[in-house]
Amino acid sequence: MTQSLREVWQYRGLIGNFARREIKGKYKGSLLGSAWSLINPLATLATYSLVFGFILRFPTPVAGNGSLTSFPIYLFTALVVWNFFHSVTMSSIGALVGAGPLLRKIHFPPFAPVLGSAIAVLQQTAIEFGLLFVVYVIVWNISWTILLVPVLLLLLSGFALGLGMLLAIFNAWFRDVNYIVTVLLGLLFYASPIIYPITLVTDLYDEHPWLRIYEFNPITAFVEAFRDVLWDLEFPGWGRLGYLVLVSAIVLAVGWSFFQRKAADVSEEL
Template sequence: MTQSLRQVWQYRGLIGNFANREIKGKYKGSLLGGAWALINPLATLATYSLVFGFILRFPTPTAGNGSLTSFPVYLFTALVVWNFFYAVTTSGMGALVGAGPLLRKIHFPPYAPVFGSALAVLNQTAIEFGLLFVVYLVVLNLSWTILMVPVLLLLLSAFALGLGLLLSIANARFRDVNYIVTVVLGLLFYASPIIYPITLVTDMYAAHPWLQVYEYNPITSFVEAFRDVLWHLRFPGLGRLAYLTVVSLGVLALGWTVFQRKSADVSEEL
């Protein structure tokens, strides 16, 4: 593992170049340019807030200050987490295929574009988290639990990057993977407590005990952990934190191992 970290650090400049290229090319040619990095999440937030906060009216748990029940803020907390996970996973999946023409001309580590895409997503995430923190400062008193955000974000990065490495190998061999993952992630979005409180599911445990597997969904645990430290102003719990640590590091180790073993063969097929 130490050798792998040294190898990645050795090519940090190349990884940064891939990240920079993706950031610059994302909104190239658009009139508003980088402003879309802020417009897109706000538009999504407005849409979901209207549908699920006003029309369908999902209940909103009271915040840690004992008075706030703002559905848009509650929703935005989970959307930022989901957007980061979704972007790192899907961009990583397509990064290897996208770098295929360059890999056939120049020799460089195949993981460089995958890591670069993850760094590019961090740029977008920084904007969204910055906006989220401003909102919380205005409407809710933050507590010491905000110090847990970098830890949770690091674990989420490891989990999403590990999946991205695995999917990039699978997508390079079978291009159908891209379409399958899109469908699966769409289902995962609604199978996680993003647009609704987790109590809508937990209240059915007594009648349907098998539903308790719902909480083993890592995205459920990540969303609830972020809501714990930001919305409820409480520590997410050692059990949940331990679970997220084991799952995140396990998926990252698996993704890295598979990628290192298979990327050389896949590169010839790109």
Template sequence: MKDLSELWTYRALTTNFARRELKGRYRGSAAGWLWSLANPAATLLIFTLVFSTIFQRVPPVAGNGRLESYTIYLFIGLVCWNFFNGIVTSSMGALIGAGPLLKKIRFPAFAPVIGNAMSALVQTGIEFGILVVVLAFAQNLSWAVLVVPVVFALLALFSIGLGLMVSVANVRYRDVGYLVGVAMQFLFYATAIIYPPEDIPVETASGIPARWIMGLNPLGRFVEAARDALWYGVLPSLTLMLALTAIAVLTFLIGWAVFQRSALDIAEDL
């Protein structure tokens, strides 16, 4: 495994890729960055309409003992999901898009992937800021919110690790991008985002331990930690935070090792 100090050595290059992504994302659009909120807002509206209005779903009572807004409860999960999904899926496009440049100039192939993750962090920062304002207005904001940046930092490491792996696999086998898209759709519904984890049955009618199996989903644990702090207003347990740290660091290191092992051949495959 190459020295991780390369991340620091080429930080300026990585930042430039992030700026390039941010500047080009809505270039020529009259609404500009307002479009960055359009998709999350539309998703939030649709799920709220379907599950809260039509199916009359009510979330667990929030930490202040009064709030029962399905929209806010869902928004917390969607912010986590959008961050994760944005890093993993767009990392493949970031590496492919940097192909022509990699063939002309020699630079670390991880730079566009990490830069893409940094641009996703800006989008998440906007969504998180709106969420904090909404929670404050609903009088359901506690000091536990201070741990949320740590949760998102760990989620970033986890997402980048997966992004590094799928991006290099997609260079070799272009079908990977389509498979990841399908897997993401399944993972979204397999994660307690639009429903509380308590809604998952302990066992199915055939005796399958559904709740235990769903509990193995690492992304669900990140959403759980975020909701502990933002919805319930309590600090995530030390056990949960240690588990998230181990998962995030291990996934990132594996992703880094896989990516760097294939880095020398990436320019040729692109």
């Protein structure tokens, strides 16, 4: 692990170049440019708020300040988490294949474009979290628990990056993987308490005990942890926090190790 960290530090400049390249190329030729990084999530938020907050009227728990019951804010809290996970995972999968032509011409560690793409995603995430923090300050739903956000974001980064690096290798072997993962992530979105409160599922535990596996979904745990510290203004609990640390560490270690062992071989197939 120490050797891997030294290698990442050694190529930090190259990783930064890939990140800048990703940021510049994402909205190249667009009139609004990077403004789309904010417009897209806001448009999604507006759509889900209309459908699930106004038409279907999913119940909204009362926030930690005892008065806030805004469904759009409750939803946006989870959407920011999901968008970050989804973007890091999918960009990591595509980064290795995208860097194929360069890898055939120039020797550099294959992890550089993958880490660069993940760092690029942080720019959009920073914008979304910044907007979310401003909203919470305006409605005065704020507490010391906000200090736990960087910790949770670090754990989520490790989980998404590890998963993305693992899938990037399989995608280099079989290009169908990218499409399969897109479908599976769409299912995972609705299998996690993003657009609805988790109580809609937990209330069914007595009738359907097998549903308890729902809480072992890492995205469920991450979404609920972020809502704990931002919406409920509560510590997420040592059990949930320990679970997230364990899952993130295992997925990152497995993904990184597998990627390092196989990336050199798949470079010839890109």
